[in-house]
Amino acid sequence: MKKVAMVAAAAAMVLPLGLGAIAPVNTGVTTVYAATKKAAKKTTLTLLSSKTLKKTAYHAKRQAALNKALFAADKATVTISKKGVLTPKTTVYATKKIVVKTRATKTTKAKTLTCVYVKSANGKVKGWIALDQLTKGKAVATKKTTKKTNAKKTTKKAATKKALTKKTAKKDTVAATAAAKVAKKTTKKTTKKATKTYQLVSAKKLKKTAYHYTTKRPAYFTGKFAADRSVVTLSKKGVLPAKKTVYATKAITVKQGKKTVKYLYVTTKKAKGFVLASALTAGKF
Structure with a gap:
């Protein structure tokens, strides 16, 4: 009965989810994904559970892979393949979650992986990604701050340079005046002599x-x-x-x-x- 229920859940995911994406896991699972991708572009995993989430904002810790997912209609499996990347500056919203199990190999044990379906506000970025690749909350816009900081530094640098130039010019003027006085005195003495x-x-x-x-x-x-x-x-x-x-x-x-x-x-x-x-x-x- 449990197996029948999982197949039904997988079939139910096909219509609302369509094609999505799942990102590789950091430890263990990433190795399995990489090894599988070398052999084939698609990887089939066992589907353990699926559920709908309350819309929650996330952003990537670092650049992470976005995947599309194809759910089987007759059994509890999902086939994933890479479709793009999610950059840290993009805010996405998670609405669905699945838990999958990777296959065991000669060198690694089977692992469970939680993935969420995310979508950006404008709908241009969407797909499945490993939950451990995400951080809860909206992405922080650092670009403007950096520009502002750089502009402030540039202004400060220019002001310092201007002050130094002014100081140097003043020194040069003082030196020139002193030299002129000495020259004048010398000329007077020479002329007199x-x-x-x-x-x-x-x-x-x-x-x-x-x-x-x-x-x-x-x-x-x-x-x-x-x-x-x-x-x-x-x-x-x-x-x-x-x-x-x-x-x-x-x-x-x-x-x-x-x-x-x-x-x-x-x-x-x-x-x-x-x-x-x-x-x-x-x-x-």
């Missing part, structure tokens, strides 16, 4: 005479003569080109402290000015 006024003792023109220098390149100066008194202001302009012959056309003698010093006015293609006579040697280079 390079420009001096001396008492003019004598000045005369010379016949164009060649000179050269063999050691350090001598400095040359511009000379500014006062109109109302015998003084000359010499300002350093640069140094003479290396290894060149210069030609003197004028000579001045000035008083520097207690000494009298002679300067020659020399010219080259690139420079002209007063040079200490003691730094030059008569003759071409």
Whole structure:
């Protein structure tokens, strides 16, 4: 009588359930399913019980297989085959439950497996899946939260970068200002040191005479003569080109402290000015 009742239950499942799906079990049963699937795409299991459930929300713990099920009309068996997958982000609703028994093999014992028939709200996802693959409750929408978190992190990162850039720019400005001050002071000192006024003792023109220098390149100066008194202001302009012959056309003698010093006015293609006579040697280079 019990067997007849199970067959009747299986027959009753055919009309309301149609084609559904059952997912493999985690331990033991999964191995049986995998082994069976290699041999054939469909697996027939013994149907132990079936019942209707109150509509309950579930979501997958991880990506899980959705199966379709074909219930025999004359005996308590169900044939399952994979039809798709259920992703963790999808909420499904269980309305039916069956308990099936897998076949024993040489390496594994027969196992019982509880499966539920699930369907998404829009009806696009439906099938049978092992109950232990599901978690009760609706799927949590993490995508928006992630985007929001990422946006917040990006904004914070940009703000930090902006603050660092501003700080660096401020440091650079301070450094530049300090450098400018130092340069200004140095220029003042150099100008003050390079420009001096001396008492003019004598000045005369010379016949164009060649000179050269063999050691350090001598400095040359511009000379500014006062109109109302015998003084000359010499300002350093640069140094003479290396290894060149210069030609003197004028000579001045000035008083520097207690000494009298002679300067020659020399010219080259690139420079002209007063040079200490003691730094030059008569003759071409």
